[in-house]
Amino acid sequence: xxxxxxxxxxxxxxxxxxxxxxxxxxxxxxxxxxxxxxxxxxxxxxxxxxxxxxxxxxxxxxxxxxxxxxxxxxxxxxxxxxxxxxxxxxxxxxxxxxxxxxxxxxxxxxxxxxxxxxxxxxxxxxxxxxxxxxxxxxxxxxxxxxxxxxxxxxxxxxxxxxxxxxxxxxxxxxxxxxxxxxxxxxxxxxxxxxxxxxxxxxxxxxxxxxxxxxxxxxxxxxxxxxxxxxxxxxxxxxxxxxxxxxxxxxxxxxxxxxxxxxxxxxxxxxxxxxxxxxxxxxxxxxxxxxxxxxxxxxxxxxxxxxxxxxxxxxxxxxxxxxxxxxxxxxxxxxxxxxxxxxxxxxxxxxxxxxxxxxxxxxxxxxxxxxxxxxxxxxxxxxxxxxxxxxxxxxxxxxxxxxxxxxxxxxxxxxxxxxxxxxxxxxxxxxxx
Amino acid sequence: xxxxxxxxxxxxxxxxxxxxxxxxxxxxxxxxxxxxxxxxxxxxxxxxxxxxxxxxxxxxxxxxxxxxxxxxxxxxxxxxxxxxxxxxxxxxxxxxxxxxxxxxxxxxxxxxxxxxxxxxxxxxxxxxxxxxxxxxxxxxxxxxxxxxxxxxxxxxxxxxxxxxxxxxxxxxxxxxxxxxxxxxxxxxxxxxxxxxxxxxxxxxxxxxxxxxxxxxxxxxxxxxxxxxxxxxxxxxxxxxxxxxxxxxxxxxxxxxxxxxxxxxxxxxxxxxxxxxxxxxxxxxxxxxxxxxxxxxxxxxxxxxxxxxxxxxxxxxxxxxxxxxxxxxxxxxxxxxxxxxxxxxxxxxxxxxxxxxxxxxxxxxxxxxxxxxxxxxxxxxxxxxxxxxxxxxxxxxxxxxxxxxxx
Numbered sequence: 001x002x003x004x005x006x007x008x009x010x011x012x013x014x015x016x017x018x019x020x021x022x023x024x025x026x027x028x029x030x031x032x033x034x035x036x037x038x039x040x041x042x043x044x045x046x047x048x049x050x051x052x053x054x055x056x057x058x059x060x061x062x063x064x065x066x067x068x069x070x071x072x073x074x075x076x077x078x079x080x081x082x083x084x085x086x087x088x089x090x091x092x093x094x095x096x097x098x099x100x101x102x103x104x105x106x107x108x109x110x111x112x113x114x115x116x117x118x119x120x121x122x123x124x125x126x127x128x129x130x131x132x133x134x135x136x137x138x139x140x141x142x143x144x145x146x147x148x149x150x151x152x153x154x155x156x157x158x159x160x161x162x163x164x165x166x167x168x169x170x171x172x173x174x175x176x177x178x179x180x181x182x183x184x185x186x187x188x189x190x191x192x193x194x195x196x197x198x199x200x201x202x203x204x205x206x207x208x209x210x211x212x213x214x215x216x217x218x219x220x221x222x223x224x225x226x227x228x229x230x231x232x233x234x235x236x237x238x239x240x241x242x243x244x245x246x247x248x249x250x251x252x253x254x255x256x257x258x259x260x261x262x263x264x265x266x267x268x269x270x271x272x273x274x275x276x277x278x279x280x281x282x283x284x285x286x287x288x289x290x291x292x293x294x295x296x297x298x299x300x301x302x303x304x305x306x307x308x309x310x311x312x313x314x315x316x317x318x319x320x321x322x323x324x325x326x327x328x329x330x331x332x333x334x335x336x337x338x339x340x341x342x343x344x345x346x347x348x349x350x351x352x353x354x355x356x357x358x359x360x361x362x363x364x365x366x367x368x369x370x371x372x373x374x375x376x377x378x379x380x381x382x383x384x385x386x387x388x389x390x391x392x393x394x395x396x397x398x399x400x401x402x403x404x405x406x407x408x409x410x411x412x413x414x415x416x417x418x419x420x421x422x423x424x425x426x427x428x429x430x431x432x
Numbered sequence: 433x434x435x436x437x438x439x440x441x442x443x444x445x446x447x448x449x450x451x452x453x454x455x456x457x458x459x460x461x462x463x464x465x466x467x468x469x470x471x472x473x474x475x476x477x478x479x480x481x482x483x484x485x486x487x488x489x490x491x492x493x494x495x496x497x498x499x500x501x502x503x504x505x506x507x508x509x510x511x512x513x514x515x516x517x518x519x520x521x522x523x524x525x526x527x528x529x530x531x532x533x534x535x536x537x538x539x540x541x542x543x544x545x546x547x548x549x550x551x552x553x554x555x556x557x558x559x560x561x562x563x564x565x566x567x568x569x570x571x572x573x574x575x576x577x578x579x580x581x582x583x584x585x586x587x588x589x590x591x592x593x594x595x596x597x598x599x600x601x602x603x604x605x606x607x608x609x610x611x612x613x614x615x616x617x618x619x620x621x622x623x624x625x626x627x628x629x630x631x632x633x634x635x636x637x638x639x640x641x642x643x644x645x646x647x648x649x650x651x652x653x654x655x656x657x658x659x660x661x662x663x664x665x666x667x668x669x670x671x672x673x674x675x676x677x678x679x680x681x682x683x684x685x686x687x688x689x690x691x692x693x694x695x696x697x698x699x700x701x702x703x704x705x706x707x708x709x710x711x712x713x714x715x716x717x718x719x720x721x722x723x724x725x726x727x728x729x730x731x732x733x734x735x736x737x738x739x740x741x742x743x744x745x746x747x748x749x750x751x752x753x754x755x756x757x758x759x760x761x762x763x764x765x766x767x768x769x770x771x772x773x774x775x776x777x778x779x780x781x782x783x784x785x786x787x788x789x790x791x792x793x794x795x796x797x798x799x800x801x802x803x804x805x806x807x808x809x810x811x812x813x814x815x816x817x818x819x820x821x822x823x824x825x826x827x828x829x830x831x832x833x834x835x836x837x838x
Binding site for chain 1 (some may be wrong): 536537539563565566570571573575576577578579580581582583584585586587588589606607610611615616617618619620621622623624625626655656658678679680706707708751753754755756757758759761793794
């Protein structure tokens with residue numbers, strides 16, 4: 001598909017902003033479609049925050065089907081079926097409602113620590129993950145609740161994990177930033193940015209190994225791994241090292257950049273020499289795509305192609321999703337640096353409202369049907385809270401249970417028996 | 433009986449195969465794979481000794497519990513001597529090769545492990561035998577390829593990650609500490625990480641400070657990790673196999689100067705216990721606890737000590753984390769004096785942890801303070817003289833024992 005070759009992104013190419021004294025030969029920086037936005041950026045004054053985002057362009061390239069049609073005539077040609085539209089809607093509403101409930105519960109003292117909410121970014125999670133099979137893998141960051149929910153981890157288990165209860169998906173041992181599910185192939189949940197990307201690369205390597213060495217092939221193709229991470233991570237070494245290795249060995253992985261323009265209080269433009277992250281894909285030989293991450297249908301279209309590529313063994317894709325988080329970096333972030341007009345701009349592009357509008361305009365469902373989905377999700381989230389509230393806290397005996405997969409790793413005690421055979425160990429009262 | 437060419441004459445033979453702590457696996461009589469041939473899925477084993485119940489498939493060998501009887505059968509054959517001689521790096525390779533043959537999910541990743549055969553030739557020939565995907569030459573990106581090993585371990589593979597020099601794994605510390613050690617726990621036990629991280633470390637011959645590091649002290653605090661150090665071809669092969677079979681992440685420390693040690697090791701398959709220490713030389717007067725290269729300095733000092741009338745008990749602790757408190761404790765209960773000899777720095781080293789473990793568990797049995805000889809807290813100098821003074825030398829060991837036994 002056209003979207004996937006960097007060459008096909010329309011010229012002129014973006015040239016890096018530098019003062020002309022550094023690069024005598026380069027033309028002054030300009031960028032098609034939003035020149036006024038760009039001219040306000042000059043070397044050294046990167047602190048100016050523009051009112052419009054820089055990259056509101058390439059998404060049009062992706063959904064080429066709508067480009068030449070006026071909005072009204074596309075009503076007869078919905079991009080998705082009713083079933084899919086409702087599935088997407090429900091998943092995004094679940095993500096939003098769940099995160100809103102997290103905020104409530106946090107302020108009521110039911111969950112603690114660092115909690116990073118996904119409000120506003122639902123289109124990325126839903127757009128990608130709803131295309132996956134059960135055996136495909138998802139690797140995320142600390143902003144992982146909604147990735148886990150989209151992949152199928154029950155809301156009850158995620159909420160209980162957040163409450164630190166023994167019934168949580170990680171027995172209360174992981175918390176908000178470490179959502180894991182073996183049953184649903186969610187491989188975390190990582191607190192340090194970038195450290196999940198090599199793990200995702202390993203899962204993709206494993207998929208290739210199972211196919212080529214173990215000869216365990218599937219009719220649909222290779223199992224795909226999605227690695228989600230943010231704009232801040234794209235300046236981290238592990239990102240680049242894994243882009244190289246994934247392309248080198250043509251691993252079935254998709255690097256999904258959730259570029260919400262901010263890494264806590266650090267604007268992407270202040271941190272990055274060349275802010276167009278999708279360009280870093282072709283630098284390593286893989287396609288780099290930019291997509292409007294506030295539009296779930298566009299994300300899904302891009303995801304479909306990227307996943308198909310990976311399944312066929314053609315290798316990785318770098319997808320940059322332009323998106324935005326409506327809340328602060330975490331519930332402890334006062335969020336003072338982002339300008340109100342930037343927030344307003346993206347609030348007007350709320351992915352859920354946009355999909356709702358699309359569904360109604362294309363006659364895929366009625367308003368009341370969508371409202372009933374809203375109500376259903378509210379019940380699901382309420383139930384999750386009740387379940388988490390009534391679940392037990394982990395007992396003392398749980399403390400040492402999962403340190404080692406093989407508890408012989410605790411060693412041999414003075415009496416000659418393995419420490420793990422000591423009854424005090426299972427009671428949780430032995431000293432390690 | 434196995435014997436070390438380099439060890440002092442007074443050293444006891446390596447742990448015999450008949451020890452009840454050693455698990456015996458399926459019988460194999462041919463050490464080098466080049467002398468075995470595949471015959472329709474069955475591994476036809478050629479060897480001098482005759483075996484009853486001959487060829488079965490490599491993965492389906494049934495457990496033969498009478499390896500002792502087999503040894504007798506082998507001894508009865510006129511022209512075969514039990515065991516085969518090889519160098520330590522070949523023993524590591526043999527262990528790795530056997531495990532890769534036995535389990536197709538075992539794979540190797542690291543810099544120059546494939547076509548180059550490994551910087552110390554531990555993986556020589558394996559890429560030709562198993563292919564470039566199973567013996568993966570990685571780009572120079574330790575943090576990422578170690579993380580890749582962890583991700584593949586979580587999804588069904590059993591990778592062996594090689595650090596070309598253990599010091600390079602400092603770059604992988606993020607992955608080793610956060611993911612390798614922690615993910616089994618933070619996932620509530622859902623994912624296991626059966627990874628082996630290995631490589632040469634320790635002070636070599638004037639390799640300079642950065643190539644002479646002892647990472648065992650840096651890694652020892654990481655919960656969820658097991659650490660072992662090999663010191664002889666026999667325990668190198670056994671520990672390599674045990675580490676690969678373990679469901680836990682294991683860091684296997686090899687030493688740059690020990691790769692060319694020669695020893696005769698058994699032909700039968702054997703797997704050692706990761707958590708056990710090795711009795712090198714039983715004695716009565718003092719317990720000397722050591723590991724890796726310092727074992728040889730200790731044994732050299734033991735020669736001198738015996739001539740002077742002392743009877744040191746030398747234990748190679750092998751398991752750096754966790755400590756084998758049973759073997760160590762039994763020894764202390766007998767001798768009441770402890771000397772620790774290690775190559776780590778003094779500050780925060782393995783010796784420091786061992787000292788506190790001994791005090792916690794065996795205080796009442798001590799007749800003297802625990803002495804610990806460690807390397808100087810100095811970046812290993814290049815100059816040969818300075819380098820020698822950085823690590824513990826046999827004369828210092830002799831002096832320490834004399835002081836302890838006063």
